[in-house]
Amino acid sequence: MGESTTCCIAGSGPAGAVLGLLLARSGIDVIVLEKHGDFLRDFRGDTIHPSTREVIDELGLGPRFEELPQRKVERLNVVTDTGEIAFVDLGLLKSRHPYITFIPQWDFLTMVTEEAAKYPNFRLLMQAEAFDLVREQGRIAGVRYRDEKGEEHEIQAALTVVADGRNSTLPRAAGLVRHDYDAPMDVAWFRLDRVQGDRPDTFLRVGAGHLLVGINRMSYWQFGYLVPKGRFGEVREEGIEEFRRQVADLVPFLGDRLEELDFDAVSVLEVRVDRLRRWYRPGLLVIGDAAHAMSPVAGVGINLAVQDAVAAANRLAGPLRRGVVRTEDLAAVQRRRQPPTIAVQRFQIALQNAFIGPTLQGDRPSRPPRALELARRVRPLRRLMARLLGYGPLPEHVRIPAAPAAGSRE
Ligand SMILES: Cc1cc2nc3c(=O)[nH]c(=O)nc-3n(C[C@H](O)[C@H](O)[C@H](O)COP(=O)(O)OP(=O)(O)OC[C@H]3O[C@@H](n4cnc5c(N)ncnc54)[C@H](O)[C@@H]3O)c2cc1C
16 A cells, blocks of 8 residues: 555656646646656657646746746748748737747746646656556556556556656556547657757758758757658658758758767657547546647647646536545546547648648648638638647636645755
């Protein structure tokens, strides 16, 4: 028999970390399990959209967040063979934060978990890998995990939240069924130094048969090179010289720096889009990518994960404080978050099918989808696109107050 808590969260990504902070700050006992020893992993997405930025303000973390190294981007530029267009202009938003903040995700997660750790009722266990659920009288009653030595432990909890990302095995262990939707691409990530004279922005480069995202991370570029699903092996077989040549054609200003690029420094991330039919069981809730793996299209997965966390905390903090979470409460979280998730995934799948897949097959000219080009010319549509990208279909706001008795360890 192991220890017990009120809420045990598996996974300290954006969904699990933010939920842990929200519950801890409202006085609830929380344990978060994270399988890695730190948050320093490429590539998990670097974008904080206005919806999440407002949540950060609502948590009173705005000033601390502003101190972190970051870049604020109002316009997202698409560079084609024939020119350059600003596709989305968040400057059109009537918002306190009309921009996307590019910030390394490890800085964001460190800030959130350090803030949570100020509450004595919060614990984060690093190098703790959840591998099974505890079952008791027809309900999920906690989590089993392995520590860094491989020793197994059990945590009993009134509520178990699964937030361990798109490779999570726990939903299946709970009998939850996942639907997969095709994604036509994978992404090969690599970095190269930035030097004076490089373009200053974050951009999408569209070439015939190729797509490449360049993210300005101040001292270096983080590049994402899209390849047709499962085909990076062929790129490898063609050899590093050919890969360098393709990248040089897309981004000529990289010049000599491409000689530093080697396959050892390239990591390939499989793109998946899927969704659980049901996100809960008695005693168990699944949120974030574990419930709905998001494509990188439009870079909104972090924000959806955070919104799941806020919606879950708003709905469940009261029942958790009373010590009884009914299955209806868990169903209500899915009812609230499923429609915006479906809307965003449909948009991602449509863009993948209409634009990304055909571009990578090289059977379309190097140009963005016509519908987007038309929308760009009509100001109300431009504002709507900015609104949807910045806030999503259903932004969430923190509705639970911080517990008056919440103490600080500092
Ligand atoms: C190529 C690519 C690029 C992307 N780029 C962006 C972007 O720029 N912006 C954006 O908003 N979204 C982006 N996304 C989507 C985004 O990364 C996810 O939607 C988001 O990270 C989901 O957050 P999460 O907290 O649900 O899961 P995750 O971020 O996956 O976090 C899960 C956490 O759980 C931990 N964990 C895993 N297994 C266990 C276990 N068994 N026990 C304990 N802990 C465990 C992991 O180490 C991790 O810390 C991208 C996705 C892909 C595939």
